[in-house]
């Protein structure tokens with residue numbers, strides 16, 4: 001990580017940090033004061049999104065339904081499948097709390113990031129001790145993309161939406177499988193709400 005000068009913040013984004021066992025110790029050894037931001041969304045939708053991304057690269061993979069279960073008849077979920085494993089947020093968070101206090105971690109709601117991007121980014125700016133420079137005026141809803149996008153900024157003639165690999169259409173998943181996954185995640189979600197002091201409403 002490059003050093004920051006006074007008045008600067010160095011930021012780095014790596015989605016896999018949150019689930020990487022060695023990451024908290026390494027980051028803490030680099031700087032105990034590092035502020036951490038984690039974007040979390042409903043783990044069931046997250047698993048389907050993850051699967052959609054893999055499917056776009058490898059169209060021949062088995063169905064979501066068949067990858068979900070170790071045993072479809074007994075309903076035993078395959079927790080070794082990364083798409084499922086990553087969504088057990090409480091378990092990953094436990095590992096971070098061995099090295100960082102909870103108030104040094106901001107949990108951003110993936111759902112609110114879509115529904116109210118300015119509100120969620122307001123929380124991010126507050127957490128980082130920044131003036132709220134990004135506000136509602138910076139966003140518009142792009143009907144074609146189906147997501148909020150950034151408005152043109154001063155000096156730039158272009159508005160900006162996230163790329164084609166963000167906001168893909170998800171395949172239809174068997175509702176019984178979705179229900180079973182909801183049951184599976186419920187206790188982990190409850191624990192996560194308790195640990196963070198925030199109900200993300202994924203039920």
Ligand SMILES: Nc1ncnc2c1ncn2[C@@H]1O[C@H](COP(=O)(O)OS(=O)(=O)O)[C@@H](OP(=O)(O)O)[C@H]1O
Nearest residue numbers: 015049050052113114147148149162165166167168
């Ligand atoms: N404004 C805007 N535009 C497009 N997409 C948006 C936006 N805000 C949040 N999202 C959601 O971001 C999801 C993709 O992010 P990822 O977590 O997969 O990104 S990362 O690759 O892990 O960095 C992506 O998931 P999918 O919908 O499953 O593609 C989106 O739901």
